[in-house]
Structure formats: C-alpha cells, structure tokens
Amino acid sequence: MSATEPRSKPDSGERIASDPAPTPAPGTSLPAPAAAGSTPEIARTSPAPGTPAAETPAAGAPASESPIAQAAKAAADRDAGQVTGEPRPRATRPAETAMLGGVCAGLARHLGWPVLVFRVGFVVLMCIQFVGVVIYGLLWLLLPPEPIRAAPGLESAARSGMRDATSAFSFRRFDWGSFFALAALGVGLLWMIQISGLGMAQEIFWPLLLACVGVALVWRQADISRQRQALAELSAGPRSVRAATRGRTLTVLSAIFGLVLVGAAFALILAQQGNFELLPNVAAMTMLALAALAIVLAPWLHRSRAELNEARAEKVRAETRADMAAHLHDSVLQTLALIQRQSDDPKVVQRLARRQERELRSWLYGEQTEQVTFKAALTAAAADVEDDRGVPIELVTVGDSPPSEAVQAIVAAAREAMVNAAKHSGADKIDVYAEVFDDELEVFVRDRGSGFDLADVGPDRMGVRRSIIDRMERHGGSAEIRSDPATGTEVRLKITNGS
Amino acid sequence: MTQPPNGPVSAPSPTPRPDAPGSSSTAGRHRVVVVDDHAMFRTGVKAEIGRAVEVVGEAADADAAINVVLESRPDVVLLDVHLPGGGGIEVLRKVHEKNPEQKFLALSVSDAAEDVIGVIRAGARGYVTKSIAGDELIDAIRRVAEGDAVFSPRLAGFVLDAFSGAIDISSVDEDLDRLSQREREVLRLIARGYAYKEVAKELFISIKTVETHVSSVLRKLQLSNRHQLTRWATDRRLV
Numbered sequence: 001m002s003a004t005e006p007r008s009k010p011d012s013g014e015r016i017a018s019d020p021a022p023t024p025a026p027g028t029s030l031p032a033p034a035a036a037g038s039t040p041e042i043a044r045t046s047p048a049p050g051t052p053a054a055e056t057p058a059a060g061a062p063a064s065e066s067p068i069a070q071a072a073k074a075a076a077d078r079d080a081g082q083v084t085g086e087p088r089p090r091a092t093r094p095a096e097t098a099m100l101g102g103v104c105a106g107l108a109r110h111l112g113w114p115v116l117v118f119r120v121g122f123v124v125l126m127c128i129q130f131v132g133v134v135i136y137g138l139l140w141l142l143l144p145p146e147p148i149r150a151a152p153g154l155e156s157a158a159r160s161g162m163r164d165a166t167s168a169f170s171f172r173r174f175d176w177g178s179f180f181a182l183a184a185l186g187v188g189l190l191w192m193i194q195i196s197g198l199g200m201a202q203e204i205f206w207p208l209l210l211a212c213v214g215v216a217l218v219w220r221q222a223d224i225s226r227q228r229q230a231l232a233e234l235s236a237g238p239r240s241v242r243a244a245t246r247g248r249t250l251t252v253l254s255a256i257f258g259l260v261l262v263g264a265a266f267a268l269i270l271a272q273q274g275n276f277e278l279l280p281n282v283a284a285m286t287m288l289a290l291a292a293l294a295i296v297l298a299p300w301l302h303r304s305r306a307e308l309n310e311a312r313a314e315k316v317r318a319e320t321r322a323d324m325a326a327h328l329h330d331s332v333l334q335t336l337a338l339i340q341r342q343s344d345d346p347k348v349v350q351r352l353a354r355r356q357e358r359e360l361r362s363w364l365y366g367e368q369t370e371q372v373t374f375k376a377a378l379t380a381a382a383a384d385v386e387d388d389r390g391v392p393i394e395l396v397t398v399g400d401s402p403p404s405e406a407v408q409a410i411v412a413a414a415r416e417a418m419v420n421a422a423k424h425s426g427a428d429k430i431d432v433y434a435e436v437f438d439d440e441l442e443v444f445v446r447d448r449g450s451g452f453d454l455a456d457v458g459p460d461r462m463g464v465r466r467s468i469i470d471r472m473e474r475h476g477g478s479a480e481i482r483s484d485p486a487t488g489t490e491v492r493l494k495i496t497n498g499s
Numbered sequence: 500m501t502q503p504p505n506g507p508v509s510a511p512s513p514t515p516r517p518d519a520p521g522s523s524s525t526a527g528r529h530r531v532v533v534v535d536d537h538a539m540f541r542t543g544v545k546a547e548i549g550r551a552v553e554v555v556g557e558a559a560d561a562d563a564a565i566n567v568v569l570e571s572r573p574d575v576v577l578l579d580v581h582l583p584g585g586g587g588i589e590v591l592r593k594v595h596e597k598n599p600e601q602k603f604l605a606l607s608v609s610d611a612a613e614d615v616i617g618v619i620r621a622g623a624r625g626y627v628t629k630s631i632a633g634d635e636l637i638d639a640i641r642r643v644a645e646g647d648a649v650f651s652p653r654l655a656g657f658v659l660d661a662f663s664g665a666i667d668i669s670s671v672d673e674d675l676d677r678l679s680q681r682e683r684e685v686l687r688l689i690a691r692g693y694a695y696k697e698v699a700k701e702l703f704i705s706i707k708t709v710e711t712h713v714s715s716v717l718r719k720l721q722l723s724n725r726h727q728l729t730r731w732a733t734d735r736r737l738v
Contacts (some may be wrong), residue, residue: 431692
C-alpha cells in the first residue's frame, strides 16, 4: 500500500533531487521515468508551460505573439506554483509541446521565458558554424524526457484496462505552421551566410547538414517510440497495442532513413576527397573498428542491459502492489459511498460493511485456492447467504477435501440450513463449523434465535425437510436438527466422503 | 512461555494463579493497556470497554508498548498483532523476558492462521478478532485476567487443524503432543460457536473444567514442538 505513496507525489523535491543525469543514448529506453510515461498534469490542466506561440494562426509575427506566450507562461507558472509549490519546474523535455526534441520547450518552461526566443535563438546559432546544432544535440542528450505521471488509482486502472490511457494523453497536433516558419528562417539565414562567403566550405557544409538531419531524425524517433511504449505499457488495451505496433514500423522506417542520410553524408565527404576507389577499404576499416569497439564494450553493455531489465521487473512488481492497493481502496470507497447513501438503514449498512470486510480479508490474508474445494464452496455459500440475508455468518473449517458428489450435497444442504437460520431464526449471527475427517464430512450450522419444533414445521418451511434431510439421506448422509426456543437451532450434517 | 504448568488436566478444581502486582486491589475493575497503531480503534475500544475495565495506558508501536506495559503492569494487555516495530510478537517476547506473568489478549483484523497461531505460540492467552462485540470483549478480558484462555471459534478451528490427523495414540509418546479426546470435544464445540457455558452443559461438566481444558490446550499449543505442529507451521511458513 505504501508503494503508492511516492508515485502519487506531484513533482516536488524528489524529482528535483534526482539530477538530470546524462541519459543513455536515446535508442535505449530509460527505466523508470520513461516507462512511467508522459505528463498528465500537463496534458490535463494544460496551458502547458511554454506552449509555442504558434498555437495562434499567424506564424510569422513574433512581436504580436509574445504577449500570448507570456500569458501562457504566466498561467503555467501559476499552475506550477499551485501544483508543486516550487518556483521553477525541473528542466525536462516535454513530449507533447516538442517540435524536434523538446529542448526549447523544456528550457522555456524551466527558465520561464517564451519558447519562441529559444527556437529563434537556436536557429540563429545554427548558422554560426553549427554551434546551435551542437548545443541543441547536447541538451537533447542531457535533458531527460518528461515522464507520464497519473494518480496511482488512474495508472492502475489504465494498466488493468479499466480506462483508456491513450485518449487521456493524446499527442498535441503537430504545429506545422511554426515549424515551417522556423525552417524558412533557418534556411534563409544559412543561405545568406553561405552566399556572403562567411559560411563553411561547401564540401563540409552539405554533408554536415545531411548528417545533422539524419541524426535528428533517428533521435526524435527514439523519443517517440519511447513515449509510445510507455503509453502501451500504461494501457494494456488492444487498441493502444496496435497503435504501438504501427508506431514501431514507422520508427524503424524513419530510423533507417536517418541512418541512410548519415551514411550519405559520409559518402559525400569521401566522394569530395576524390578517393572514391578507397570507399570499400574505408568501409571495411570502419566496420572493423566498430566491431572491435562492440567487443570491448560488450560486458558493460550486457551489464547495463541486465540492470535495466532488473529495474523494469522491480517496477512491474511495484505496479502490481499499487494495483492491489488501488483495488482495495476502490472497493472500500464504493462501500463507503453506499453506506452514506443508506445510512438510515442499519441492516443494509451492516451487510455492506460485512461484505467489504470479507472482501478485504480475503484480499489481504486469504489463501488463494484455485480449485473449488469443500472449504472454498462452503465459504462461497456462506458469503452468498450473508449477502442475501444480511446476517453475519462465522465460518470455521478444519481440513479440506477435493470436490466430490458428497461435498456438493453437504454444501447444498448446509447452504439451505444457513438460509433457514437467517430467514426464520431472527438470530444476529450464525456459526458454521465444518470438519473434514478421513472418510467423513461434518457441518454444523448453529443459530441462537427462536427455535422451532420439527414436528410442527409448517408447509411453508418444507425446505427443512426436503432440502436438508432428504437431500442428505439421498446421498447416504444424515441430518439432525436440534432446536429449542431457549438456545436456538443447530443443524448437524454428516456424510461419508469415500474417495 | 514460562506459564506455571497447570495441574493435572483431569482435575476440575480451579488452578490458583499468582496475580500480577496491584491487580487484586482494583475491586473487580481490571486494569488494561490497549496497544494498537490505529488511534481511532484505540478510542473506540476504550469507549466500549471503559465502563467495565480501567484503561491505564495505551501505545501505538512495539517499543512504546513494551515500556507502558512494563511500567503500568496491567492485568491484561489488549495487543494488536500487526504493530510497527516488530509486531505483537516482539512485544510479547520483550515483556515476558522481564515479567513472565504478564497476560496478553491478542486482537487483530487478520485471521490468517500464521498470525493467530504465531501470537498464541509467542505467549498470548487468547485471540479475538477486532469485530468482536463490546460485551464479548469485556468478557474475554475478564477471562484472561483470571488466568483462563480465550478461544474464539476461529482459533479453536486452527488448533484442531494444527493438531489434526494422526491421532495414532500408540505412536505418540509425549502428552504435550496430542490433544486428549475431551480437549478435542471442547475445542470442537467452541469452533461450533458454543460459549463455555454451553460447552459445559453439552458435555455435562463444569465451566471451570471447560476452562481448564482450554488452558491445557493453550499450554500444549505453546510448548509443544511435536513434529505434526512443526510441520503444519512450516507448511504455513510459521517458523
């Protein structure tokens, strides 16, 4: 139960404390935060911090937009202040406001500046000897992606398929307008610099650009696939699994495309050096070097992978615990609601409380029996009668027996006896005791209500004779009823259980 | 654990017991310490039993409980089985090291066999679930204070379960390791929901004899290490 505690905590101290450690290469998925998912707080409450100004139609009018961006930022700050009680959200890369890697959006949110400033800034920096690109790439690697977080009850409900997580975290529509505006700005600037002769040599510039685009493509795809995977883990529903599979092929395709671009950049450089005939040799040497590197790094890679799996398994266990806790809390909440609504009927309240108690007990301390054994069947029968009639039944069993005809008969008769006691005796409690001997089953059903005389059992109470006594005798058992107005009634059932 | 051994099981006379210091002077009102980590539950229990017993202390965890109990030396400690700081069993052990005469009545929401048998084997004089009615709880406290054992139907069922099978008398050499026929009958009736009084009537014996039988069963349960019980306990990960 306490497993839910840290998870429900909004991003306060704990998340700050864990520093933005250099994330592993984007290809490998992060253990906890990544799988925990993308931000519901933001997805839900969302004037997301650093919402791109281009949310508004005109893409090319930064001056008129910045107030909006600032308003959004202010709202976001207010939000953040209310939710977390801290001045500055930790720098992460939010997935749903990201244009490329989410670096600008994350920085904007972290520093509280309009996101457009960063976007334009990076585009301009890019033109100065690709400085912007290098910084952007570094930040992309360093900033952790923003995890998906929801209340434990919601997360667990999503995991067990009781709610659809994908609809809750649908990705923001991609903002083509501002993308093209920024791209145009970047291309224009680059063009100008190249034309004016201040730029790099053409033979370096083009391969570099190509390589950058390729790398960005691969990295972004890695980010997206991680998000998708997290979502798929969150909601085990078939729909999202299909979506995740579809996403995976897309990921693979665009990763391949990115790699081809990078390869093309290399080839271009080689071609420009004029050593085209050396290409096979260079390729072979490169492959050899890569293979050697892989061999050297193999143990380390293996270990980190094992640790990753371990962390993942631990997370699954934690989630299972959280699910259990959520289930319990959920059913208790339901019962409390019912009790509030029917608080004027003590009988109903008692029945509800009793049923809830039984459920909790079996969850917390119960022995899980798959098979419908004697004990299990009797427990179920007692629970049924208790629910139907609202009289608590105290059941004690000694030993157990696999299902058989005798078991069925005696359980049915015992059930009838319990119903009778609950219906007619007026007792506030029924004691049932069952014992399994080597070749015999015995059940006692006892109440302390108003007894009756078996001799003058009315026609409306033929259940006693037919369902209890006759049934037991038909199966080679016996039923004995002792009743007395002073002490109540006890039904003793006995049957041989030849195995 | 170091209970003075009862007299012969057959003797129907009440076994005199040394009372805890200061208990005899309180004119019928027993002194009780309530140990439970839920404040709401402590309050409820105090309200329910306050009219019949004197609640002289309460504690919310094992360490506090050990101190309070050793200091105030109550007649009976109402002890929750699940308790921060080692659980009720820890309290039983630590207190019995210093004061082996201290009487405990275990109280729990859990009716898992592990908990029930575990706490009895650790030295509690009885076990009731928390859903017990106020009057019955007062009765149970009185019974424990007077040196008897309190067996709920469920506890009786567990004990029968633990000692069941192989009543092969010839192969059992130690008296501790099996229940006598009479004890078995008494337990079975308790499990069927009979009060001690009704058990006595049913078996044509005195209430005191019933109590003696139950105390004897308790002692066997606590002291016996017969293989049957050990195996039963091992099966349920008790030891």
